[in-house]
Amino acid sequence: MTLFSQILQYAISGMTSGSIYAVLGICWSVVYLITKVLNFTTGEFVMLGGMLTWGFHGAGLGLLPASLLAVAATIAIAVVMERTAIRSVRQPSEMVYMMLTIALASILKGIILLKWGSETRKIEPMFGNAPIQVLGATLTPQVIVVITFLIIVTAGLSWFLNVTLFGKALRASAVNPTGAKLMGIDISRFRLFCFGLAGGLGALTGIVTAPITFTGYEIGMLNGLKGLVAAIVGGWTIIGTVLAALSLGLLEGFCAGFISASLKDVFSLLVMVVFLVLSTYRLRFRRKVL
Amino acid sequence: MRGPIFPEGWLEVIDISRHFGGIMALNRVSFQLEQSSISSLIGPNGAGKTTLINVISGLYPADQGRIRFQGENIAGMAAHSIAARGIGRTFQLEELFGSLTVLENVMVGCHVRSRSGMVSCGLALPSARREEEQEREAALANLQLIGLEHKAGDPIASLPLGERKLVGVARALSMKPRLLMLDEPVGGLAAHEISKLVNLICRLRSEGLTIFIVEHNMPFVMSLSEKVLVLDGGALIAEGLPEEIRRNEAVIKAYLGEEVAVA
Amino acid sequence: MKPATRFPLPFLVFALAVFLLPLIVSGSYVVGVMCFVALYGALALGKGVLLEQAGIFSLAHPTWFGLGAYVTGIAAVKGLPPLMAILLAAGFVALIAFALGAPLLRLKGYYLACATFSLMLIIEIVIANLGSLTGGHDGLMGIPPLSIGGLALEGDRPFYFLSWGLCLGTYWFLNNLMQSRMGRAIISFNDSETASRCLGINVAAYKLRLFIITAILASLAGSLFCFWIRYIMPALFGFPLLVELITMIIIGGGKTLYGPLLGSLVVMWLREGIHTYLGKVLPVMTAEVDALFFGIIIVVILILMPGGLAGWLERLRPAGRGARARTNLS
Numbered sequence: 001m002t003l004f005s006q007i008l009q010y011a012i013s014g015m016t017s018g019s020i021y022a023v024l025g026i027c028w029s030v031v032y033l034i035t036k037v038l039n040f041t042t043g044e045f046v047m048l049g050g051m052l053t054w055g056f057h058g059a060g061l062g063l064l065p066a067s068l069l070a071v072a073a074t075i076a077i078a079v080v081m082e083r084t085a086i087r088s089v090r091q092p093s094e095m096v097y098m099m100l101t102i103a104l105a106s107i108l109k110g111i112i113l114l115k116w117g118s119e120t121r122k123i124e125p126m127f128g129n130a131p132i133q134v135l136g137a138t139l140t141p142q143v144i145v146v147i148t149f150l151i152i153v154t155a156g157l158s159w160f161l162n163v164t165l166f167g168k169a170l171r172a173s174a175v176n177p178t179g180a181k182l183m184g185i186d187i188s189r190f191r192l193f194c195f196g197l198a199g200g201l202g203a204l205t206g207i208v209t210a211p212i213t214f215t216g217y218e219i220g221m222l223n224g225l226k227g228l229v230a231a232i233v234g235g236w237t238i239i240g241t242v243l244a245a246l247s248l249g250l251l252e253g254f255c256a257g258f259i260s261a262s263l264k265d266v267f268s269l270l271v272m273v274v275f276l277v278l279s280t281y282r283l284r285f286r287r288k289v290l
Numbered sequence: 291m292r293g294p295i296f297p298e299g300w301l302e303v304i305d306i307s308r309h310f311g312g313i314m315a316l317n318r319v320s321f322q323l324e325q326s327s328i329s330s331l332i333g334p335n336g337a338g339k340t341t342l343i344n345v346i347s348g349l350y351p352a353d354q355g356r357i358r359f360q361g362e363n364i365a366g367m368a369a370h371s372i373a374a375r376g377i378g379r380t381f382q383l384e385e386l387f388g389s390l391t392v393l394e395n396v397m398v399g400c401h402v403r404s405r406s407g408m409v410s411c412g413l414a415l416p417s418a419r420r421e422e423e424q425e426r427e428a429a430l431a432n433l434q435l436i437g438l439e440h441k442a443g444d445p446i447a448s449l450p451l452g453e454r455k456l457v458g459v460a461r462a463l464s465m466k467p468r469l470l471m472l473d474e475p476v477g478g479l480a481a482h483e484i485s486k487l488v489n490l491i492c493r494l495r496s497e498g499l500t501i502f503i504v505e506h507n508m509p510f511v512m513s514l515s516e517k518v519l520v521l522d523g524g525a526l527i528a529e530g531l532p533e534e535i536r537r538n539e540a541v542i543k544a545y546l547g548e549e550v551a552v553a
Numbered sequence: 554m555k556p557a558t559r560f561p562l563p564f565l566v567f568a569l570a571v572f573l574l575p576l577i578v579s580g581s582y583v584v585g586v587m588c589f590v591a592l593y594g595a596l597a598l599g600k601g602v603l604l605e606q607a608g609i610f611s612l613a614h615p616t617w618f619g620l621g622a623y624v625t626g627i628a629a630v631k632g633l634p635p636l637m638a639i640l641l642a643a644g645f646v647a648l649i650a651f652a653l654g655a656p657l658l659r660l661k662g663y664y665l666a667c668a669t670f671s672l673m674l675i676i677e678i679v680i681a682n683l684g685s686l687t688g689g690h691d692g693l694m695g696i697p698p699l700s701i702g703g704l705a706l707e708g709d710r711p712f713y714f715l716s717w718g719l720c721l722g723t724y725w726f727l728n729n730l731m732q733s734r735m736g737r738a739i740i741s742f743n744d745s746e747t748a749s750r751c752l753g754i755n756v757a758a759y760k761l762r763l764f765i766i767t768a769i770l771a772s773l774a775g776s777l778f779c780f781w782i783r784y785i786m787p788a789l790f791g792f793p794l795l796v797e798l799i800t801m802i803i804i805g806g807g808k809t810l811y812g813p814l815l816g817s818l819v820v821m822w823l824r825e826g827i828h829t830y831l832g833k834v835l836p837v838m839t840a841e842v843d844a845l846f847f848g849i850i851i852v853v854i855l856i857l858m859p860g861g862l863a864g865w866l867e868r869l870r871p872a873g874r875g876a877r878a879r880t881n882l883s
Binding site: 113 | 610656657659660662663664666667668670671672674675678679681682792796799803835836839841842844845846847848849851852855856859
Binding site: 347348349368369370373374378379381385386387388389390394397398399400401402404406407408409411412413414418421422425461462465 | 727733741747748754755
């Protein structure tokens with residue numbers, strides 16, 4: 001394989017992971033900006049999407065109905081979590097939400113582990129497995145699905161937040177919750193919506209990427225953390241998060257290819273730590289709304 | 291207004307400027323304080339009075355200018371170093387430590403005068419225990435000064451506003467500062483509490499302390515101060531004896547400006 | 554207000570009970586579990602001080618514990634005398650805590666938590682990948698026993714006393730610290746960093762010192778753990794341990810110093826209960842399943858009883874003095 005096609009190959013796998021981090025980063029941002037909750041179950045939504053689909057499919061449902069059911073179930077779980085646990089916290093602070101959602105993530109992981117064991121699972125690709133050759137590198141149709149998915153989510157969400165009335169109201173209440181309430185906007189409905197949205201998007205991400213990256217009870221944590229890195233580096237904006245996530249994925253892909261596959265996670269995590277520390281040396285650390 | 295700079299001055303603020311965003315919060319402010327004096331800083335809301343105190347105590351740096359305290363340039367130093375050099379202050383919003391009792395709050399003021407480190411405290415070495423006793427006695431004495439020693443073990447939250455402000459003063463006094471800056475010390479106080487504070491300030495001054503008061507309460511300021519400085523829009527517009535300031539046209543305009551312009 | 558006593562009565566009673574326990578209870582099962590209680594309790598005490606008293610949201614404690622264990626283990630395997638291995642580990646951890654602490658502690662609140670969480674994962678992965686030195690994923694084996702002056706200390710009993718010595722010593726040290734001017738300084742910068750800076754407290758330096766001290770204490774616990782179990786793996790020092798420590802602090806209540814130790818007692822025995830009674834029922838019984846139950850407990854306690862057990866105990870005491878429960882047992 002020539003160097004160029006090697007680079008392209010790593011770039012392709014990097015973009016695939018980057019897409020996961022991008023959608024996850026968006027899920028983190030949406031929830032955090034509206035509800036101020038650092039939701040550590042974000043990564044688990046991806047896990048649930050993939051694992052539930054595999055489980056339902058194995059129980060006899062076709063692939064498409066299994067996927068839809070998985071998405072619905074994940075949204076339901078996200079909404080129930082918000083309604084019961086997260087709303088009931090008496091002294092809400094970022095740290096309490098953090099510990100609470102870490103605990104909830106442990107619970108979700110444990111349940112899946114108990115139900116379906118610890119092996120990684122595979123879902124069949126939706127459009128077959130025929131490899132496509134591009135300039136010396138191979139990609140499968142599923143990769144195209146993933147990237148298309150990312151584009152649709154990014155464009156769709158941007159349109160929704162900037163053009164529709166509901167979306168604008170959502171952004172307004174992120175900036176000024178009191179003002180929004182005074183205008184008659186029901187904040188708690190928005191919180192529900194954001195959690196449900198994060199659950200749905202996360203689950204869909206899990207489903208479209210499971211044929212490539214497989215799925216298992218413990219894939220949630222690292223992916224979720226990298227999504228958080230993307231959101232922080234991207235300044236909690238949609239475009240920033242997507243760019244940060246794709247860059248992270250690309251660099252990770254090159255690191256895995258040229259240096260060492262097992263250290264690629266170290267690389268991404270280091271990026272987070274270094275970025276966080278360096279940002280304290282800047283005079284400003286802006287946080288923009290979506 | 292820029293006054294002449296005396297090389298022997300005790301606290302010299304020279305050409306201090308500071309902006310926030312697009313606003314000049316302090317605009318080339320210069321003045322001096324003499325040792326063992328009581329001076330006040332007055333001015334309309336938003337004039338930059340608290341900003342000036344924050345810059346002098348080192349919470350954030352000025353953009354330009356120098357501050358010399360007892361001959362040493364302290365502008366740009368860390369707040370804790372400035373405190374260690376003998377500048378103490380109180381806060382407009384008290385900033386008391388809600389998790390500690392009244393006595394413990396005042397004892398934190400003694401911290402800067404003790405030396406025991408984490409290891410000696412953790413191992414309960416005799417030197418650490420001795421310093422602990424000394425701190426306790428000193429803090430209790432300061433509580434007696436403000437007449438609150440009977441509330442030593444009470445939580446801060448149980449004290450009314452006036453007493454909390456006095457605890458803030460006692461806490462700053464425990465540092466044994468040479469310069470004490472009070473940021474709006476009498477806001478919200480009852481009359482008898484104000485006279486208590488006045489007596490305390492006079493007593494401290496006679497013991498050699500230099501006091502710099504930021505306040506809105508005119509009778510309080512005029513009765514106590516030997517010198518009054520007036521800040522408006524970040525700039526020093528007047529400086530002098532209380533009677534002079536009372537009659538100063540620029541000062542009157544600064545305080546009543548909007549009404550005069552409208553009429 | 555009476556001055557703090559150095560050896561408050563409940564502490565002495567507890568210490569006495571701890572030291573009498575092996576004489577009363579036969580067999581090594583209870584003693585073994587109580588060793589875990591002591592070692593993890595020592596960790597939880599330090600983490601509790603960092604988290605609750607100082608407001609430093611560092612999630613790196615499992616890392617210091619793990620590094621302490623690994624450095625001790627590797628040094629001992631390579632032939633270094635045990636006491637030197639322990640000191641070497643403590644020194645190494647102190648150095649790393651110093652180097653990383655200075656930049657990291659500039660971060661506030663949850664940013665620090667994210668950064669230290671990442672650090673924990675990074676070091677776990679690095680240890681797992683340095684196979685030749687650390688034994689990789691499968692762990693480090695063949696660690697020689699702790700021998701002092703020719704006398705080899707093996708088995709649960711000697712380590713019971715060593716672990717509890719460390720745990721109670723940690724408690725004594727931290728109690729003295731929090732009762733002293735340093736403790737007041739720490740609490741003060743947690744309440745109002747602005748005011749404490751203007752009172753002469755070098756907040757950044759104190760945070761770093763406390764960070765290093767608790768890291769060293771964690772490293773010592775790790776060294777003891779290493780010589781007791783004599784077989785360590787990277788998986789022991791990662792996310793599941795973090796969840797356990799957080800559970801201990803939340804169950805026990807972080808506002809008092811002894812809360813996390815109480816939490817350790819509860820959590821370790823709960824874990825035994827889960828393994829014994831549910832181990833037959835459930836298909837899998839790993840640390841992740843433990844984490845599931847601990848997760849449930851955390852959720853329940855955060856919602857229903859945010860003060861934890863110690864918070865509840867403190868409210869039973871007459872005339873709860875101070876806005877905050879006292880940090881000693883006097």
